[in-house]
Amino acid sequence: MQTFSWTQLWFDVFRRMFAWLGSWRREIHHQRGRAIVVGVPLVWLAVFFLLPLLILLKISFAEASYEQPPFSALVSWGEDQILSLRFNLANYATLIADCSDPASSLYCYAYVNSLKTAAISTVLALLVGYPIAYGIARASSKWRLPLLLLVVLPFWTSSLLRTYAWIGILKGNGVLNNTLMALGLIQEPLEILHTDIAVYIGIVYAYLPFMVLPLVANLVKLDPLLLEAAADLGCRPMAAFFRVTLPLSMPGVIAGSMLVFIPAVGEFVIPELLGGPDSLMIGRVLWSEFFTNTDWPLASAIAVALLMLIVVPTLIFEYVQAKNSPEPRR
Amino acid sequence: MRNRPYALYTAMAFGYAFLYFPILSLIVYSFNESRLVTVWAGFSTKWYGELFQNEALLDAAQKSFIVATVAATFAVTLGTLAGLALSRLGRFRGRTLLSIMTSAPLVMPEVMLGLSSLLLFVSMQQLIGWPDGRGMTTITIAHITLCTSYVTIIVQSRLAQLDDSLEEAAMDLGARPWKVFFLVTLPIIAPALIAGWLLAFTLSLDDLIIASFVSGPNSTTLPIEVYSKVRLGLTPEVNALATLIIVFVTAVITVVGWMLHRSRVAAS
Numbered sequence: 001m002q003t004f005s006w007t008q009l010w011f012d013v014f015r016r017m018f019a020w021l022g023s024w025r026r027e028i029h030h031q032r033g034r035a036i037v038v039g040v041p042l043v044w045l046a047v048f049f050l051l052p053l054l055i056l057l058k059i060s061f062a063e064a065s066y067e068q069p070p071f072s073a074l075v076s077w078g079e080d081q082i083l084s085l086r087f088n089l090a091n092y093a094t095l096i097a098d099c100s101d102p103a104s105s106l107y108c109y110a111y112v113n114s115l116k117t118a119a120i121s122t123v124l125a126l127l128v129g130y131p132i133a134y135g136i137a138r139a140s141s142k143w144r145l146p147l148l149l150l151v152v153l154p155f156w157t158s159s160l161l162r163t164y165a166w167i168g169i170l171k172g173n174g175v176l177n178n179t180l181m182a183l184g185l186i187q188e189p190l191e192i193l194h195t196d197i198a199v200y201i202g203i204v205y206a207y208l209p210f211m212v213l214p215l216v217a218n219l220v221k222l223d224p225l226l227l228e229a230a231a232d233l234g235c236r237p238m239a240a241f242f243r244v245t246l247p248l249s250m251p252g253v254i255a256g257s258m259l260v261f262i263p264a265v266g267e268f269v270i271p272e273l274l275g276g277p278d279s280l281m282i283g284r285v286l287w288s289e290f291f292t293n294t295d296w297p298l299a300s301a302i303a304v305a306l307l308m309l310i311v312v313p314t315l316i317f318e319y320v321q322a323k324n325s326p327e328p329r330r
Numbered sequence: 331m332r333n334r335p336y337a338l339y340t341a342m343a344f345g346y347a348f349l350y351f352p353i354l355s356l357i358v359y360s361f362n363e364s365r366l367v368t369v370w371a372g373f374s375t376k377w378y379g380e381l382f383q384n385e386a387l388l389d390a391a392q393k394s395f396i397v398a399t400v401a402a403t404f405a406v407t408l409g410t411l412a413g414l415a416l417s418r419l420g421r422f423r424g425r426t427l428l429s430i431m432t433s434a435p436l437v438m439p440e441v442m443l444g445l446s447s448l449l450l451f452v453s454m455q456q457l458i459g460w461p462d463g464r465g466m467t468t469i470t471i472a473h474i475t476l477c478t479s480y481v482t483i484i485v486q487s488r489l490a491q492l493d494d495s496l497e498e499a500a501m502d503l504g505a506r507p508w509k510v511f512f513l514v515t516l517p518i519i520a521p522a523l524i525a526g527w528l529l530a531f532t533l534s535l536d537d538l539i540i541a542s543f544v545s546g547p548n549s550t551t552l553p554i555e556v557y558s559k560v561r562l563g564l565t566p567e568v569n570a571l572a573t574l575i576i577v578f579v580t581a582v583i584t585v586v587g588w589m590l591h592r593s594r595v596a597a598s
Contacts, residue, residue: 023423024423033507033508034419034422036411037411037414037415037419038411038415038419038422038423038424038428040408040411041408041409041411041412041415041428041432041478041482042412042424042427042428042431044408044474044475044478045412045428045431045432045475045478046427046431048447048450048471048472048474048475049431049434049435049475050431051450052443052446052447052449052450053446055446055449055450055453056442056445056446056449059449069452069456128344128345128348129345131338131341131342131344131345132341132342132345132346134338135338135339135341135342138338149583149587150346150349150350151349153579153580153583154349154350154353156528156532156579156583157353157572157575157576157579158535158536158553158556158572158575159536160536160538160553160556160557160560161356161556161568161571161572161575162352162353164356164556164560164564164568164572165352165353165355165356165572166352167560167564168355168356168359168367168368168564168569169351169352169355171368171564173368173369174368175355175368178368205348205349205352208345208348208349237335262437263437263439265439266438266439266440266441266442267439268439268440268441268539269538269539269557273560273561283439283441286441286445287441290445290543291542296449299445300445300449303441303442303445303446306439306441306442307438307442310437310438310439314437
C-alpha cells in the first residue's frame with residue numbers, strides 16, 4: 001500500500017508539467033509554420049482577452065481604496081514576513097444584500113430591468129424583422145441581394161449617431177411630434193424620449209440586422225413545395241404560415257433572438273441617451289460605479305455577475321444550436 | 331403565393347421606413363439654418379463650415395482614423411491566422427481554447443471588455459512599467475482584440491465554404507505550405523479579408539465604450555468627443571458630421587461591393 005506524500009505529489013505535478021511543455025516544444029520544433037499560425041493569435045488573445053478577465057475576477061475580490069490604482073492588493077507580505085492572501089467578499093455581499101431588499105434595490109433592479117428591456121426589445125425586433133426577412137427570402141434572386149444590403153447598410157454607420165438621430169425624432173418638439181401635431185392626430189406632444197419605449201425603439205433599431213440575417217439564412221432554405229402541398233390540402237395561407245413556415249423557421253428565430261438579446265442586456269449608450277432616470281440597465285450602473293464613484297472592485301463584481309447573466313443564455317443557445325446543427329434534410 | 335401578399339408588402343415597407351427614416355432626418359436637419367435642430371428655418375450649409383472650424387472634433391477624427399487603420403490591419407493579420415488555424419489545421423493543442431477566445435468577445439458586453447482591458451493595462455503598468463499611462467496605444471490594443479474575433483469569423487466561414495482541393499493540388503505539386511498560402515489561399519480569400527478589414531475599421535471607428543475605459547488625457551477619439559457633445563443636447567454640427575460619415579460609408583461600401591461583384595463575375 002502506498003502512503004501519501006507531498007514530495008511524491010509535487011514530483012508528479014512537475015513531471016507532468018515538463019512532459020507537457022516538452023511535447024509543446026517538440027511540436028513547435030517540428031512544425032514551425034503551424035506553431036506560428038496557431039501561436040500568434042492564441043498568445044495575443046490569451047494576454048489581451050483571457051488574462052484581463054482573470055484580473056477582473058481577482059479585483060472583484062479586492063477592496064476599494066484611495067490609492068492609485070484605487071484597489072487593495074490581494075496578496076501582500078505582512079510585517080511578520082508572512083505571505084497573506086485576502087479575499088474580500090464584501091463586493092458580492094453588497095450585491096446580494098441589495099437583492100434581498102427589493103424595495104430599495106439598485107443592482108438587482110438594474111439586472112432585472114436589463115433582462116426585461118432586452119426581452120421586450122427582442123420580441124419587438126422579431127415582429128419588425130420577421131416580415132422583412134420573409135419578404136427577402138421570397139423575393140426573386142434579382143431583388144434579394146439589394147434588399148439584404150439595405151438592411152445591413154445602416155449597421156455600417158456609427159451606432160452612436162444612429163441613436164442620436166432618435167433624440168431628434170422622439171423629443172417633445174421633435175420630428176415625430178411635430179408631424180403628428182401638424183396632421184392633427186394629437187393635440188399634446190407625446191412624451192416618448194426619456195422613457196422605456198424610447199429605449200426599446202433604440203435597441204430594435206440598433207440590432208435589427210442581427211435579427212434579419214439569421215432569419216433570411218433560414219427562410220431561404222424553406223421549400224416552397226411544402227406551402228403548395230399545404231394549399232393543395234386546403235390550408236389557407238395564414239394557417240399555412242403558422243403551421244408550416246413558422247415552426248420550420250424556429251432555429252432562425254432563436255439564433256436571431258439570441259443575437260439581439262445578448263448584446264442588448266449589457267447595452268450602455270442607448271439607455272443613457274434615450275432612457276429616463278429609471279431606465280437603469282446594468283451597463284449604466286457599471287459605468288457610473290466605475291467613472292462616477294471610482295469603485296473599481298465593485299464595478300468588477302458587477303461585471304462578473306453580468307458575465308454569469310450572459311453566459312447562461314449563451315450556453316443554452318450553444319446547446320440548442322448543437323442539437324439542431326446536423327440539419328434534417330428536407 | 332399567387333395573389334399578391336399586400337400585408338407582407340406593408341410590413342416590409344414599414345420595416346425599411348423604420349430603418350431609413352432616422353438617417354434621412356439626420357441628413358435633412360444637417361442643412362437646417364436654425365440652431366434648434368428640429369425646427370426647420372431654411373436651407374444652409376453653415377454647419378458644415380463650423381464643423382471644419384472645430385479643432386477638437388477634427389483632431390479627434392484624425393486620432394480615430396489612425397487607431398482604426400492600425401487596429402484593422404493588425405486584426406486582419408491575427409484573424410486570418412486564427413481563421414486558418416481553426417478551419418485548416420485539423421486538431422491541434424489549444425484548438426478549443428482558441429475557438430472560445432475568438433467567439434467570446436462577440437457576445438460579451440463592451441463595458442466588460444473595456445473594464446477588463448483597463449485593469450490589465452493598470453496591472454501591467456504596475457508590474458513591468460508598460461504601457462506607460464493610457465492613450466492611443468492602449469485603445470489600439472483593445473480594439474485589435476475586439477476586431478480579431480469578427481475577422482476570424484469572416485475568414486473561417488469563407489474557408490469553410492471553399493473545399494481545400496486547390497490547396498491540396500498545390501501541395502501535391504510540391505509547393506511548401508507558406509507558398510501555398512500566399513499563392514493559392516490568400517488570393518481566394520482576399521474578398522473576405524477586405525470585408526473583414528472594413529468591418530474592423532468601422533467597429534474601431536465606432537467604439538465609444540472600450541475607448542472610454544482605456545483612453546488617456548490626450549487620446550480623445552471621435553466617438554468620445556461626439557458623445558460629450560451629444561450628452562449636452564442636439565447640435566447641428568453633429569448632424570453635419572453624421573451626414574459626412576453616412577456619405578463616406580455608403581460610397582466605400584458601394585465601390586467595394588461593386589469591385590467584389592465584378593471580380594466574382596470575372597472569376598465565374
